[in-house]
Amino acid sequence: MSSMLVEGGAGVLAEDAPAKINLHLHVTGRRPDGYHLLDSLVVFAGAADRVTAAPGEGLTLALEGPEAGGLAAEPDNLVLRAARLLAEAAGRDLPGVALRLEKRLPVASGIGGGSADAAAALRLLDRFWGLGLGEARLRELALRLGADVPVCLASRPALMQGIGEVLAPAPALPGFGLVLANPRVAVATPGVFRARQGGFSSPAALPEGWTDAAGLAAGLLALRNDLEPPAITLCPPVAEVLAALRALPGALMARMSGSGATCFALFPDAEAAAQAAGMLPADWWRWGGAAHHG
Ligand code: C5P
Numbered sequence: 001m002s003s004m005l006v007e008g009g010a011g012v013l014a015e016d017a018p019a020k021i022n023l024h025l026h027v028t029g030r031r032p033d034g035y036h037l038l039d040s041l042v043v044f045a046g047a048a049d050r051v052t053a054a055p056g057e058g059l060t061l062a063l064e065g066p067e068a069g070g071l072a073a074e075p076d077n078l079v080l081r082a083a084r085l086l087a088e089a090a091g092r093d094l095p096g097v098a099l100r101l102e103k104r105l106p107v108a109s110g111i112g113g114g115s116a117d118a119a120a121a122l123r124l125l126d127r128f129w130g131l132g133l134g135e136a137r138l139r140e141l142a143l144r145l146g147a148d149v150p151v152c153l154a155s156r157p158a159l160m161q162g163i164g165e166v167l168a169p170a171p172a173l174p175g176f177g178l179v180l181a182n183p184r185v186a187v188a189t190p191g192v193f194r195a196r197q198g199g200f201s202s203p204a205a206l207p208e209g210w211t212d213a214a215g216l217a218a219g220l221l222a223l224r225n226d227l228e229p230p231a232i233t234l235c236p237p238v239a240e241v242l243a244a245l246r247a248l249p250g251a252l253m254a255r256m257s258g259s260g261a262t263c264f265a266l267f268p269d270a271e272a273a274a275q276a277a278g279m280l281p282a283d284w285w286r287w288g289g290a291a292h293h294g
Contacts, residue, residue: 013128014052017120018044018155018292019105019180020112020148021257021264024223026201027193028161035147035163036193039203041170043157044292045178046270049105049113051079051120053128056098059083063101067285070107070186077101078114078145082121085141086131094129106285108186110231110258112152118145119152139165148258155292161203172209173291174216176252177273181245182262182285183237192259195230213268217252220266224255231260238263241284248276 022040029037049065061080063071071077079101087094099121105113122138122145125131133141135153142149147164157170204223210216232238238261245254245265250272254265262285267273270290277288 012052012054013124014050015120015124017049017051017105017113017116017152019047019262019287020116020152021045021178021180021291022110022225023220023255024204025225025227025258026204026223027196027226028203029200031163037162037200038160038164039201040160041157041204041206042151042160043170043173043178044155045111045180045264045287046289046292047105047111047180047287049117049120050102051117051124052100052102053124054098054100055095057096059087059097059099061099061101063103065102065104067103067106067113068101071101071103078118079121082118082141082145083125085144086122086125086129086133089133089137089141090129090131097125097128106182106184106186106262108188109182109262109285110187110256110260111180111262112148112258115146115148116152116155118142118149119155122149122153157291159206171206174210174212175269176213176216176291177267177270177289178291179245179248179251179265179267179273179277179280179288180257180262180286181241181264181277181280183235183241184283184285185235185237185261187231187235187238187260189259191234192227192231195234196226197230201226213252213266217266220255221253225257227259228256231256235261237261244280248279250276
């Protein structure tokens, strides 16, 4: 992850929190506690929030960035919950820390913004406080913060199963570009899972890898996001976003990520994606660039 560490002034540390994209998402079952079992190939985009830590008094969090407004109504930010959980796990008195969250990813939008922030906070404070808890322990804490937090901890392409805690390396991926688009409608994840109809899907049978973006797109077209139909029912603009993405010149395929409403389109390269993103309606949140290969 060293490429993602950004050092600030004296004693200031920072971590990027990249957007998580579910290239496919099959709902394969349901646990007795109501959580759903998933099968999903997850990649990360260059679009990211950023969390920084500086010496401070107690534990504080400042929210900034273009999407910070979406967090104002939240009683307890996941970054603060991550910090408290880590402090509790350390089991000793720790120096005060002033956290800053620069929010660039839309809130509640299926690209794991909150989960990525929580994961970045765990990585950041493990370093800031010099805890050296190690990946396994951090992963355990991550799962307590949310099903998507463990995969965001490494921010590397992964095949995700269980409710998000069973992680394996992704098949070999080619270089490709991504466009992300969100119609600026927040979608609540539990409602989308509840609105899902029909039986369960089988896990995807993935090859060992793909050599180019077109091959990856063809492979993905045989798969789906099982949460897309219920999300469209609850939030019809998702269908508009998908149609707009599919109409972009050079788009290889498009699908919704997570429980929506953000959708992605795959492109042969980052340049084509960046150019295409600019053609989407300006009142949507949109981003185009490279997939982050970790
Ligand atoms: O774990 P997280 O807070 O991200 O999940 C939000 C909600 O989404 C859960 O309370 C649950 O209703 C639903 N969910 C699920 N199965 C998953 C992940 C989330 O049913 N694997």
